[in-house]
Amino acid sequence: MTQPVSAEALRVAPGKSGCPINMTMELLGDRWSLVVLRDIMFSGNTHFRELLGASLERIASNTLAARLAKLVDAGLLSRDDDPSHRQKIEYHLTEAAIQLVPLLTELGAWGARWLPTTPELAIRAQLLADGGPELGQRFMDELRHIHLHRKPAPENGVLAELTAAYQQTARAAAARRADE
Numbered sequence: 131m132t133q134p135v136s137a138e139a140l141r142v143a144p145g146k147s148g149c150p151i152n153m154t155m156e157l158l159g160d161r162w163s164l165v166v167l168r169d170i171m172f173s174g175n176t177h178f179r180e181l182l183g184a185s186l187e188r189i190a191s192n193t194l195a196a197r198l199a200k201l202v203d204a205g206l207l208s209r210d211d212d213p214s215h216r217q218k219i220e221y222h223l224t225e226a227a228i229q230l231v232p233l234l235t236e237l238g239a240w241g242a243r244w245l246p247t248t249p250e251l252a253i254r255a256q257l258l259a260d261g262g263p264e265l266g267q268r269f270m271d272e273l274r275h276i277h278l279h280r281k282p283a284p285e286n287g288v289l290a291e292l293t294a295a296y297q298q299t300a301r302a303a304a305a306r307r308a309d310e
Contacts, residue, residue, distance in 0.1 A: 162193055
């Protein structure tokens with residue numbers, strides 16, 4: 131079992147109660163926070179314009195800006211100057227955000243099981259859930275490599291596997307729709 135972390139680990143306002151579920155929901159329970167974290171985790175996008183342009187749910191620019199600021203203020207994202215361009219900002223996952231991978235895996239697996247999802251958008255959650263804790267840990271280690279150590283994603287890593295599965299499933303879905 132993981133040791134409890136100090137309540138000061140993330141910068142959040144006192145909740146309505148000290149219940150950990152309530153506190154988590156107060157931090158992440160809005161419509162967009164988990165989606166923004168998901169997009170940074172799975173897309174490799176770290177810049178505002180990339181996140182805005184790649185948003186499947188078409189998040190509004192003001193909403194994206196507000197959620198990024200909220201997640202940075204809470205300590206789930208870091209906001210860093212982009213070394214390649216003076217006017218660009220990069221957003222990176224912190225350790226606390228990386229440790230949300232098991233939660234996102236379970237949410238995705240639950241959603242794929244109980245909700246009318248599309249195969250191409252459910253495949254990553256399914257593969258992570260089917261891969262069990264070992265695959266989840268490998269993915270978290272890879273995210274640490276990318277976001278904490280600022281190294282490029284490995285070409286043959288978990289993220290590459292998940293992306294390839296998504297692309298293959300999306301192509302198959304598009305082919306089925308074209309045949310209909």
